[in-house]
Amino acid sequence: MIHSPESGEPSPARLPKPVQTTELRTAATVSGTAPSIEVADVTKVYSIGHITYPALRNVSLKIERGDFVSITGPSGSGKSTLLNIIGALDRPTSGRVKINGVDLKHLSDDQLARIRNRKVGFIYQSFNLIPRLTVLQNVQMPLMPRKMSQRDREKRSRELLDTVGLGRKLGKHPAQLSGGEQQRVAIARALVTKPGIVIGDEPTGNLDTKTTRQVMDYMSKVNRSGITVVIVTHNPEVSQYTPRIISVRDGAIEKDQVVPKLDLF
Amino acid sequence: MNYLTLAVNALLARKTRSALTIVGIIIGASIILAVESSSAGMSSGISSQVAKIGANVLTIRAGGAMFSSGSTSTYKLSPQDMPTLEAISHVEKAVPYYSDPVTVTLGGESLSGTLIGIDPSALSHIYSGLSLVEGGFPAASDYTSAAIGDSIAHPTSSTVQLEVNQAVQMKISGATSTNLAFIVKGILSPYGQALFNNIDQDVFISLQAAQLYFKSSYYSGIYIIVDSADNVGTVETAIKAQYGSDVSVMSSGSIASSISSITGSLSIYEEGIAAVSLFVAAIMTANTMFVTVMERTKEIGVLKAIGFRSREVLTMFLAECVLTGLVGGVGATMLGYVLAFVIGGGNSFGSPGEASSGGSTPVFTTGWMLFTLFFPVVISIGAGLYPAWRASRMNPISALKYE
Numbered sequence: 035m036i037h038s039p040e041s042g043e044p045s046p047a048r049l050p051k052p053v054q055t056t057e058l059r060t061a062a063t064v065s066g067t068a069p070s071i072e073v074a075d076v077t078k079v080y081s082i083g084h085i086t087y088p089a090l091r092n093v094s095l096k097i098e099r100g101d102f103v104s105i106t107g108p109s110g111s112g113k114s115t116l117l118n119i120i121g122a123l124d125r126p127t128s129g130r131v132k133i134n135g136v137d138l139k140h141l142s143d144d145q146l147a148r149i150r151n152r153k154v155g156f157i158y159q160s161f162n163l164i165p166r167l168t169v170l171q172n173v174q175m176p177l178m179p180r181k182m183s184q185r186d187r188e189k190r191s192r193e194l195l196d197t198v199g200l201g202r203k204l205g206k207h208p209a210q211l212s213g214g215e216q217q218r219v220a221i222a223r224a225l226v227t228k229p230g231i232v233i234g235d236e237p238t239g240n241l242d243t244k245t246t247r248q249v250m251d252y253m254s255k256v257n258r259s260g261i262t263v264v265i266v267t268h269n270p271e272v273s274q275y276t277p278r279i280i281s282v283r284d285g286a287i288e289k290d291q292v293v294p295k296l297d298l299f
Numbered sequence: 300m301n302y303l304t305l306a307v308n309a310l311l312a313r314k315t316r317s318a319l320t321i322v323g324i325i326i327g328a329s330i331i332l333a334v335e336s337s338s339a340g341m342s343s344g345i346s347s348q349v350a351k352i353g354a355n356v357l358t359i360r361a362g363g364a365m366f367s368s369g370s371t372s373t374y375k376l377s378p379q380d381m382p383t384l385e386a387i388s389h390v391e392k393a394v395p396y397y398s399d400p401v402t403v404t405l406g407g408e409s410l411s412g413t414l415i416g417i418d419p420s421a422l423s424h425i426y427s428g429l430s431l432v433e434g435g436f437p438a439a440s441d442y443t444s445a446a447i448g449d450s451i452a453h454p455t456s457s458t459v460q461l462e463v464n465q466a467v468q469m470k471i472s473g474a475t476s477t478n479l480a481f482i483v484k485g486i487l488s489p490y491g492q493a494l495f496n497n498i499d500q501d502v503f504i505s506l507q508a509a510q511l512y513f514k515s516s517y518y519s520g521i522y523i524i525v526d527s528a529d530n531v532g533t534v535e536t537a538i539k540a541q542y543g544s545d546v547s548v549m550s551s552g553s554i555a556s557s558i559s560s561i562t563g564s565l566s567i568y569e570e571g572i573a574a575v576s577l578f579v580a581a582i583m584t585a586n587t588m589f590v591t592v593m594e595r596t597k598e599i600g601v602l603k604a605i606g607f608r609s610r611e612v613l614t615m616f617l618a619e620c621v622l623t624g625l626v627g628g629v630g631a632t633m634l635g636y637v638l639a640f641v642i643g644g645g646n647s648f649g650s651p652g653e654a655s656s657g658g659s660t661p662v663f664t665t666g667w668m669l670f671t672l673f674f675p676v677v678i679s680i681g682a683g684l685y686p687a688w689r690a691s692r693m694n695p696i697s698a699l700k701y702e
Contacts, residue, residue, distance in 0.1 A: 123604060124696055144608045151606020162601045162699070166312035174300055176605040184300065223605070 068135030070231050070262040071097040071120050076129030078115050089115040091285040097264060102257040104273040105266045107282035113266045114235055116282065120264060121156060121233045122149045134230060151179060155224025155232040159239035161216040163208040169195065170204040173223045194222040198252065214245035221252055232256055234265040238272055250275045306618040317623065320587045324627030324675045325634055327577030332635025332671040334569040337643040340661035341562050345555050351493040352551040353427050354528035357535060359546050360520040374545035375517040384523060387537045389530040394421040395518040397509035401502060403451050404468040406459030412451050412500040414471055416509020425522050426493055434463040434485030442508045444484035450499035452486040461486060471512065479512060577678065584682035592690040599690050600698025609691040616687035617680060624679030628672040635671050
């Protein structure tokens with residue numbers, strides 16, 4: 035997956051867009067090969083009273099389908115903000131965001147929720163499973179808003195839990211699982227809607243080294259199946275897994291480099 | 300898994316809190332059912348008793364108001380009043396009577412009742428449907444026999460049962476404390492309560508026998524049989540015009556309406572309590588929902604992140620309210636049913652000097668049962684609507700950060 039990254043600099047400059055890109059983009063959308071995620075000149079400003087704080091400043095990037103990307107940077111650099119905007123969970127103050135070629139700008143909150151439900155899967159540092167539900171119920175939750183039969187929901191959830199090696203723990207509650215197991219449930223939940231994109235916000239932050247490797251192996255597996263994976267992390271070991279690393283600092287992209295990895299498997 | 304199972308799961312996850320909320324609803328709603336059913340029972344009880352005594356019968360007693368014992372008049376009814384009363388237009392017949400509490404000794408047990416001396420032939424005109432199961436009434440000139448009411452002839456407390464031609468001992472309390480013995484001439488079939496008189500606990504002797512034993516020529520009261528129920532009011536006015544405050548006049552209609560208004564105001568008071576309880580239960584539910592929503596802020600954030608729309612979050616919380624209301628409604632219907640009997644037993648009416656017990660069986664209408672079953676659902680939804688709406692409107696990012 036070698037392609038020319040759009041690089042930003044500490045004082046961001048706008049790059050001219052080639053004319054063919056628009057045509058390509060349209061054709062790509064039609065043929066289904068539009069970039070997974072397109073961020074164009076996105077700014078996010080928070081205001082508390084009279085104080086305004088720019089979390090993101092004119093950020094642009096493109097992530098193609100099947101990319102495996104980590105976003106790194108110090109705390110407060112804006113990487114989580116960027117993640118939330120990429121994941122259709124938040125709206126930029128200005129700029130455009132496109133997921134699979136669909137512009138999010140004029141979508142309502144309900145429509146954004148639909149995009150999240152169908153196109154994006156989230157995993158979090160603190161897992162965010164619902165404690166009162168069993169493992170199987172947790173994984174089924176994203177399928178609730180869908181018109182699916184109860185049997186189909188359960189079947190799909192079971193299969194995914196088998197894939198992550200938790201087929202025997204369907205009836206357990208999150209509190210009865212280890213951190214690594216909980217994160218695997220979260221991964222299964224993220225995948226149950228068959229999204230094209232999986233987004234992780236420091237997913238290994240609460241895990242020890244061994245479990246971190248285990249989870250990142252899973253994320254690699256997920257990526258190899260064709261799903262775009264974007265992970266925010268400040269753990270250099272984690273970013274080793276991803277061929278592309280985007281560094282963010284003070285709300286702008288500092289570096290965007292691709293280090294192709296050889297698939298030894 | 301659907302919204303219903305999710306709701307069950309949510310309520311079970313906080314058992315104590317759910318239980319307390321549901322108990323609040325049960326208490327409020329059950330009181331409503333109990334009050335409505337017991338007053339419906341009372342009303343129908345009163346109507347049936349009014350029907351028994353006959354809508355065209357007036358009762359006159361000496362002295363002031365019926366219900367108060369402090370009458371200012373010392374007037375007493377006697378045979379001299381008979382012509383005056385029978386002269387009033389629309390009056391068919393005036394039937395005097397004596398009455399006093401009596402204790403009947405039967406098989407070692409003492410049963411309380413009321414001894415009534417009255418012209419036996421007039422009884423069926425006054426108490427409609429009165430009949431004998433065996434034997435007959437004493438004749439007008441008979442001094443030694445009596446017709447016995449069902450509860451005294453067949454007491455549940457004693458194994459001894461009275462039969463015709465049997466002798467029975469009695470003691471009249473009150474004015475003259477006399478031990479008497481009567482021969483059972485007849486036994487009445489079960490009749491029940493006729494306003495202030497419980498026929499089943501009465502012993503009927505002839506008027507002349509009563510005059511002898513009561514040692515008095517003053518009547519306890521006089522029944523006035525009016526030719527038609529429509530003329531009762533006219534006759535009542537005429538009697539009042541004639542006697543002023545020397546006598547008190549009661550028609551079964553006016554008794555019934557007095558009792559109705561008393562039980563009515565009692566009902567309103569009870570209904571007020573029920574309404575307040577239910578209102579408090581609604582507030583409790585609202586409070587519980589607010590706390591629950593706040594506690595589950597992170598969960599709401601997660602749900603939104605995985606793609607739940609606002610209305611789906613709202614539905615989830617409202618489903619919990621519906622379930623709470625339903626369980627409360629079922630419990631309230633069951634408890635209300637039981638409570639209705641308890642209240643009905645308490646709302647009894649009787650008057651001093653006569654051994655009677657009020658009480659009536661509650662009447663349960665489908666309407667009130669359905670109301671008690673489903674109104675709590677409405678209340679629950681109403682109480683939970685605003686908190687659930689707030690939940691659905693939460694910003695997912697800040698919700699996810701909530702600890």
